[in-house]
Amino acid sequence: MPRFGIGWRREIADSILRNLDEFDVIEIIIDDYLDASRKELDYLKFLNSQVPVIFHGIQLGLASSLEVETSRLKKYKKVIDYTKITDWSEHLAFVRGREVEIHHLAQPPMNASTLVGLKKNLNKAKKIIGSLPKMENPASLIFPPGSDWNEIDWIQKILEETEIDLLLDLHNLYVNSENFQFDPYEYIFKINLQRINTIHIAGGILREKKLIDTHLHNVPDKVFQFLEFIGGKENKIKNVILERDGNFPHINELIQEIKKAKEHYHKARTFTKKRGDGNIPRATLH
């Protein structure tokens, strides 16, 4: 049974803490604490004693032919070791060129060279930090130039050639499947669901004929449908996290979205138990 929780954001920190009982897990951006004082990290430790905390990184840029910086990995290690919050994730994205910081996650060219770079960076991360991150599929508005593979082949190769588990962001899957015209269910069918550790759910908008992963809007029905579909299959999902970065509604609305996610996930599992097998035909969900 996964834990259902929320991404910690300072604008709703007060509300999250007042409603801590509603969340099984809190996800915190580790990059916000890389230069934190010991006292601030002690507060993180305290929060982790009240509710399980997991870390989410955004600045390593592991999916790149460029080597990840040792100093960044050491900073991650320092925070992880001190807080003993050992569950961490990052993105299948690059975030910088040689001297240019993008300050955002960019989907890399999906090719052999990036895959080699990713493997080297993951090995380096494991060596320095002591563990591998769960890796998230990023959203993109542009099909990465220099790609030799489509997204389904890309994620399959990553799972075949590395030991990582996935953080499957269902809204990013939705966005990319719409923007680049591939079947999201084919993507889900082809990945080993036993390798999904965490799920993100979020919302976005349609603008200039593109779906944008804004994290500023409610979770769309399509994402709940994906969650229900995955919930109906054998899996080892540990966490389902609602991400919201702004345009915050009342916390009760976010709590309701998490409850809705639980309902969709469990609805499929109840159906599976009644039916006695681990598979739900796609057609029955639509």
Place this chain on the structure above:
Amino acid sequence: METFLAQLYTDQNFLRFFLNSPLESFKDFELTAKEQESLLKINKEDLIIASKGFINKREKILRYKKKKQSWIKKNLKKLFKLEDI
């Protein structure tokens, strides 16, 4: 390639340069022939939209970094009436 893309996604002047004179824009980046070919085939509309998105996000993050405060400490102290842990 990622260095080129990082520049393209975050620098409007470089984006304009690429759109007007792509071959000239490749000069300082040691791109392979295959990489150059894939960039020449890029969907320009998507590129412009993506670039706007990256620049907006970048500006937001740089503004946010200036205002960063120890909200977790502030809120935990307030709610749990903690002095020091």
